[in-house]
Amino acid sequence: MNITVGIIGGGPAGLSAALYLRQIGVQAIVFEKSSNAEYRAGEHISPECKPLLQKLKIPESIVRDNAAPCYAVSGTWGDDKLFSNDSIFNVYGDGFILSRPDFDNALLVFAKSSGVVIKANMRVTDISKINEKWCIRYKGNTGNSAVLTDYILDASGKSTKNFNQLVTKKAKYDDLIGITCLCKDRRTRAPARASIHIEATKMGWWYTAIRRDNMLVATFMTDADIYRKNIEKEERLWECINTSINTKSIILKYKKIDKIFVSPAQSQMHTKMADDFFLAIGDAAWSVDPLSSQGIYNALSMGIDAAKSIFAHANGSVLALNEYQRKHTNLFYKYLSEKAYYYRLEKRWSENIFWHRRHAMNWMDIPIKIDPGSKVRANKKNIDINTIRPITPSIDFDLLLDIMENSPVASCAVLSYKKRAMTQVEDREVIVAIQELSSHSM
């Protein structure tokens, strides 16, 4: 097929899309800004990824040489009793504990050998439309350059700049970050098989994994403001480690922390994942809490989905990109419900802000009481939008307050918002936002 797809980002999402596009005869160009030398978060690859890796024809050796088999996820969550989810009960068998930079690099080399054009160490700086084509501008050691493509996939991860010039909204559902302590193992031999350990504590939760290269990766998941207030200094981090039970005993075997990395880990969705010959994939489209261990799985499957959607669209299926958007919006909302379910299982520290935030309701579970025929009003002066924003994160409050200025009927306010909003949003989310704004104004 005579089209070219430019892919911004050579992580699991970008490379999955590129490999699948090659399989169906589409030219793919991947731009990757890093040299995959630095630490990258995301160690555990769930067993469910295996069929996706097979679909992408990724040789088993790429995983085997850069990972240790993971036979169980164990830990404490909800009470002090140790649980263990053994992979022997999973139809796909063991998962893997990856060394991410090495795995990502091996995938990049494999994609190149499969015919994908790789622009390594090249940062995309800008995209724009020139006639019917996308113009991708990029920068490397040798200077600036540009290339024209038919489609663009944004696979640049969760925290990079928004490449879609038309829409800028990312709905953020929390402010989770991961503080990763990398510790060197003093033993000489790597574990032949390893497990992941998770542990809920008062201010957040830990996961620990030992990589194939004997590095212990111990990550504390908490909110950015809690980190800044309580943990940022290394001695405070040790205080935090001391509040755990099993994690502490694992980390103490290593005596010292070699490096600390802080990574954003928020649950977030791009409210416009599909646009004019443009799709967002992987974390750039929607990102999940590491508790789910689904980030890499989602990245690989979205890459395949996006490649199929582009193929269908290029062959005349005009709704293919919209269908991609609808499917992934629904998957994200399904994920949010599952996330709430798991966090609500842990009730020991409900009064602590970290858990309190995760037990709070959002627009999906707040009952709708507002009468569609009633007039709605919002008193801008009385409202603290920051208390409502986490409940309805996709809403543009400037626009909604503007619409509610003249006390419209509730149903008209919803329609008017949907008509004027730059991004797609569910009716229910708009209704709950209106309900919250009017109740705070009374």
Ligand SMILES: Cc1cc2nc3c(=O)[nH]c(=O)nc-3n(C[C@H](O)[C@H](O)[C@H](O)COP(=O)(O)OP(=O)(O)OC[C@H]3O[C@@H](n4cnc5c(N)ncnc54)[C@H](O)[C@@H]3O)c2cc1C
């Ligand atoms: C603390 C933490 C722990 C996690 N643990 C797990 C886990 O155990 N299991 C799991 O499945 N998931 C985990 N995740 C999530 C997982 O890491 C991500 O979901 C996954 O990496 C997403 O892949 P991606 O390809 O979408 O994005 P990324 O892996 O972020 O890749 C994006 C790529 O785009 C490149 N890029 C960005 N901007 C540009 C640009 N302008 N030009 C060129 N290149 C660019 C970047 O260099 C990067 O290589 C974890 C995440 C965090 C934060």
